[in-house]
Amino acid sequence: MNIYCSALLLLSGLMPMMAFTASASTTHEFSLDNGLKVVVREDHRAPVATSQLWIKVGSSQEPPGQSGLSHALEHMLYQGSSKTCAGEASAILERLGAEENAVTSNDYTAYYQTLAPDHLGVAFELMADLMTTAHLRTESFATEIEVIKQERREHTDDAPQGLAMERLQAIAFPSSAHATPTIGWMHDLQRMSATQLREWYQRWYAPNNATLVIVGDVSLGQIKPLVERYFGDIPRKTLPQVYAPLELAEPGERKIALSQAIHAPQLLMSFNLPSLTTAPDRRTVQALRLLDILLAGSNSARLKKHLQFNEDLFSQISSGYDPFNRGDSLLLLSAQLNSHQRISLDQAQARIWQVIEQLKTTPPDPEELERARTLLIASQVYQQDSISEQATRMGTLESIGLSWRLMEEDIETLNQVSAKDIQQAAVTYLTRQRMSVAHLMPENSHE
Known part of the structure; x- marks a missing residue:
């Protein structure tokens, strides 16, 4: 068994999650003072819950010459923080029987875990920590960027359909940032730096630029105190102006x-x-x-x-x-x-x-x-x-x-x-x- 270096408050449990009989379609919405929006949907068909943290940043916000920042940051977020060593967040969730993953798109980066409801506090603490105190060290980035380059080779450069789709998207969006591949152009990956990632992280990862969605065998009364406990003290930020990626109505054939x-x-x-x-x-x-x-x-x-x-x-x-x-x-x-x-x-x-x-x-x-x-x-x-x-x-x-x-x-x-x-x-x-x-x-x- 690995020796963990975590400073987590919770490792295997939290306050008891009591069973109740609310309607499966009951959905609640609230926001914290720092701007984090929370949506809780009750679905009691099975003793399981999913927690998803959505950050409103993706490849369509990336400036020319810096494509792939959002996706690279998603990779790097698990490479150590103030409470966890590299890879430890995933290891903790695995110990709890959770399924977890992350995804980056043109418009957002999402981190999600599906696990037993009585372990949601662990997921919240991990996500709150990773979205605020990720180390993003240069030595970790040097290794991870090579993983990302290989991912690009496998799914795009050496994959005929993937390459064709990327090239088609590039000409299909002549005036908007949706032409930018989410994984980034290879020449941008080759010149990307950990400093760029740290700046991107500080710019966009803020509670007032995020939505936390919880669906499953839960209630508002159980979830709200946990959200306030782990996310409530994160300070809001002044965010950059965001413009929708609008395309020409008729760009031409x-x-x-x-x-x-x-x-x-x-x-x-x-x-x-x-x-x-x-x-x-x-x-x-x-x-x-x-x-x-x-x-x-x-x-x-x-x-x-x-x-x-x-x-x-x-x-x-x-x-x-x-x-x-x-x-x-x-x-x-x-x-x-x-x-x-x-x-x-x-x-x-x-x-x-x-x-x-x-x-x-x-x-x-x-x-x-x-x-x-x-x-x-x-x-x-x-x-x-x-x-x-x-x-x-x-x-x-x-x-x-x-x-x-x-x-x-x-x-x-x-x-x-x-x-x-x-x-x-x-x-x-x-x-x-x-x-x-x-x-x-x-x-x-x-x-």
């Missing part, structure tokens, strides 16, 4: 071509779309979400049905649209040609356009629309079976500047979308002036 070690040509198409924070209204976003499902979000979707199953043009085709961004977003179509097909990617792209244009002129019939709506609503309902998914949705909404309460209205607003709404969304947003394309070709091949 853009295209790149890459040759990679793949066995069949691949096609990526994206369209610049508004998100939940930038759309003219929520009905537009819900129409775009359903449009995503209708295009390639299910086996009965138009692109899959016609081009993958009927015509055997593609071995796979999928679509995705993330409306939960602090700025504008994308609708992404990804397709791989069947190896026996002898057509170019330009011809394949033309077939996709034919299906898109048909959607503009022929809206979904009632059965098609209801099937898509049912699939999307079902996915939202299934997510509620997971306390982690519930917390993640609430934390995401709060971190992009919206209220967690929007998730409570999701099904109602989806049910209001008509076929005409979807058709209008296709006409407005699926245009060549909003499109970016990446052609991914096998090495030594000629299109």
Whole structure:
């Protein structure tokens, strides 16, 4: 067993967490005097709870030449603090049977633990300490930055699909910071310093720039004293001005071509779309979400049905649209040609356009629309079976500047979308002036 050097007040327990019978849907919200916002949702179906600390900083705030700071800081936060040695925070949580991880995106950095409710105080103390007293030593950074560089090589530089996605994103966002890869450009990682990380940490890690979300077998009366105990004395900070990463409405058609070690040509198409924070209204976003499902979000979707199953043009085709961004977003179509097909990617792209244009002129019939709506609503309902998914949705909404309460209205607003709404969304947003394309070709091949 490792010898720990911790100065933690709690190692294996805290004040007893008593069972109670409140409704699983009961949700509470409060803020500390230092600005930390706390959301507590009671879900008593199992004796477990998840705690998620969301810091409102990600790659979209990073200045040119310093990409990857937020993600590198996420790595470094566990390399020692005033109360723990390097790696000890994770070791303590593992001893308590917790599942823990962290994630960085364009808009936020989140740290989360799922564990028995009577150990939540340990998670709170660890997170409060790491967000305020992380050492961020130069010698630890020298080792960790090499880990991050290798992560980039594995998932991007040496991964054809990852590289294509990064390059596509770079041209899809010509005027906003969403073009910056979260992991950072390799040349920026090579010149990053521990001093930069310490400055970034001091600038953004503050209680008034964070949201703490707890979901599970808990009550407000049990959680609030713990939050006040471990987070209440952290001083608030004056934060930099933050601007939403807005994109040009019609940047113009853009295209790149890459040759990679793949066995069949691949096609990526994206369209610049508004998100939940930038759309003219929520009905537009819900129409775009359903449009995503209708295009390639299910086996009965138009692109899959016609081009993958009927015509055997593609071995796979999928679509995705993330409306939960602090700025504008994308609708992404990804397709791989069947190896026996002898057509170019330009011809394949033309077939996709034919299906898109048909959607503009022929809206979904009632059965098609209801099937898509049912699939999307079902996915939202299934997510509620997971306390982690519930917390993640609430934390995401709060971190992009919206209220967690929007998730409570999701099904109602989806049910209001008509076929005409979807058709209008296709006409407005699926245009060549909003499109970016990446052609991914096998090495030594000629299109």
